[in-house]
Amino acid sequence: MKQTILITGCSSGIGYFCAKALHDLGHSVYATARADHDVARLQHEGLTSFKLDVTSEADIQAMIAKIEQENGVIDVLFNNAGYGQPGALEDLSVAALKAQFETNVFGNFALTKAALRLLRKSENPKIVQNSSILGFIALKYRGAYNASKYAIEGLSDTLRLELEPFGIKVCLIEPGPIHSAFRKNAYAKFKSHIRVDGSFYEADYKSAIKRFESTEDDSFTLSERAVYEVLLKIINATNPKPRYRVTFPTTLLWFLKRILSTKMLDKVLKRV
Numbered sequence: 001m002k003q004t005i006l007i008t009g010c011s012s013g014i015g016y017f018c019a020k021a022l023h024d025l026g027h028s029v030y031a032t033a034r035a036d037h038d039v040a041r042l043q044h045e046g047l048t049s050f051k052l053d054v055t056s057e058a059d060i061q062a063m064i065a066k067i068e069q070e071n072g073v074i075d076v077l078f079n080n081a082g083y084g085q086p087g088a089l090e091d092l093s094v095a096a097l098k099a100q101f102e103t104n105v106f107g108n109f110a111l112t113k114a115a116l117r118l119l120r121k122s123e124n125p126k127i128v129q130n131s132s133i134l135g136f137i138a139l140k141y142r143g144a145y146n147a148s149k150y151a152i153e154g155l156s157d158t159l160r161l162e163l164e165p166f167g168i169k170v171c172l173i174e175p176g177p178i179h180s181a182f183r184k185n186a187y188a189k190f191k192s193h194i195r196v197d198g199s200f201y202e203a204d205y206k207s208a209i210k211r212f213e214s215t216e217d218d219s220f221t222l223s224e225r226a227v228y229e230v231l232l233k234i235i236n237a238t239n240p241k242p243r244y245r246v247t248f249p250t251t252l253l254w255f256l257k258r259i260l261s262t263k264m265l266d267k268v269l270k271r272v
Contacts (some may be wrong), residue, residue, distance in 0.1 A: 004028045004071045009081030012037035013180030015108040017224035018231055052148050054081050054107025064114045074118040077236055079108045080130040085144040088201045096193040097144050104148035126169045133176045133250040159225040171231055171240050176247030177221040177244040220249050
């Protein structure tokens with residue numbers, strides 16, 4: 001059955017792959033991106049694409065009004081837009097942490113609120129959040145991103161309870177390592193906000209920079225298709241699960257968090 005699907009963060013990676021694949025299946029996909037040149041490229045490729053910066057209330061309202069005018073309904077909202085801000089919390093400015101939350105949390109929340117009016121018109125509406133393995137475990141030097149994804153998990157759990165009487169399903173996808181532009185974008189944020197020289201974490205930062213600049217992925221990294229297949233399963237399900245874990249590290253660490261004490265889990269995480 002053809003559905004109207006709104007996807008954020010479609011310039012590359014997971015959002016781009018999912019938008020293309022769902023469009024090819026015949027769904028009415030609104031593939032959004034923040035930059036005008038990305039929107040133009042997506043349109044050139046045959047996708048229905050519009051500019052949407054989730055931190056802009058004007059962009060959000062314009063996007064919802066456009067969908068209402070053309071389709072009158074949103075069946076699936078896939079909140080995929082986001083980025084990672086690396087760096088030790090001690091070295092991170094409050095402004096950088098606020099910027100991380102503006103996109104990953106507050107922008108996500110604002111769009112979700114605005115979309116609810118059109119989601120309520122769907123026969124089987126769904127909100128799908130692209131969370132992360134870092135939405136339930138924390139790793140060093142990823143504190144800002146950890147906090148933003150923990151926040152999304154908490155908001156989504158609450159939304160699931162509050163929206164259940166209206167038949168709106170809320171699902172979390174929790175990917176581990178996925179091929180995407182995430183590392184490149186994170187490195188750019190690292191260089192913008194973290195001063196390496198003189199930091200207490202200088203040695204670790206220099207090791208991290210080598211990984212940022214490497215083109216190799218570890219053996220656990222999966223393609224964007226792994227997330228797409230889960231998203232498609234949610235779209236086609238009448239009663240989807242609240243959480244879907246993607247990649248072996250995500251499944252393993254979820255299991256270890258359930259059985260280990262906090263101290264024991266910390267020992268494991270310090271080796272990751």
